Amino acid sequence: MPKPSLRDALLDAGFEALHAGGYSATGVAAIASAARAPKGSFYNHFHSKEALAVEVLARYGQRRRLDLLTAPGVPPLQRIRNHLDHLGEDLAAYGYRRGCMFGNFAAEAPAAAPAVTAAVTAALGRWRALLAETIREGQRAGDITADVDADAAAQLIVDAWEGAALRAKAVGDSAPVDNVTALVFDRILSVR
Incomplete structure (x- = not known):
């Protein structure tokens, strides 16, 4: 089974953190930490927390x-x-x-x-x-x-x-x- 991508791990962690804590109270460092990724690697996949949040909202919409x-x-x-x-x-x-x-x-x-x-x-x-x-x-x-x-x-x-x-x-x-x-x-x- 292929290993999930770091981008997917960041999306998963972002989904959980943003749903539990809201947008303003959730930082990039907490999302990266939950995804077991260095904070700097977050920006290799998303140009901002806002960009991640928009993708998380789309995923939430599917649910x-x-x-x-x-x-x-x-x-x-x-x-x-x-x-x-x-x-x-x-x-x-x-x-x-x-x-x-x-x-x-x-x-x-x-x-x-x-x-x-x-x-x-x-x-x-x-x-x-x-x-x-x-x-x-x-x-x-x-x-x-x-x-x-x-x-x-x-x-x-x-x-x-x-x-x-x-x-x-x-x-x-x-x-x-x-x-x-x-x-x-x-x-x-x-x-x-």
Whole structure:
């Protein structure tokens, strides 16, 4: 089996460190140390912490399972439920202490790292757009209320979820995300 590259080791270490500690509190030295690499070798693979963070955010985005929102053969409302359940399970896997990396970085909005802020904004925008389209599909199928604007509902769900993930991180349990999930299905999307 081939030995993992140092670049991959730095990405893995950066993913863990940035998810656990956030952008501002995580330094290149800590990432290099966790990857068992000299600090100087970091710059052979990434021109900055910001460049590494953008790649880490892309990797994190793959774990968010946006594909659940477009799963063929699954009713739209169930796709939304499956997706939010997945996100909740991801938060639970870390004891609710890490939160959502997108939300964490958005809350920091590092002024010295505009590419990080742009990557977070784009990722949240993709999520909102896919969610809105899934809501529209559910509305056409009659499973989701037609009384709600799909784009506004999707934005509200994204914003509420990110806020709940931050609260779950603060309190260390699922209550905030459970409340948002109940609100989404019992009030925002329910057929009245």
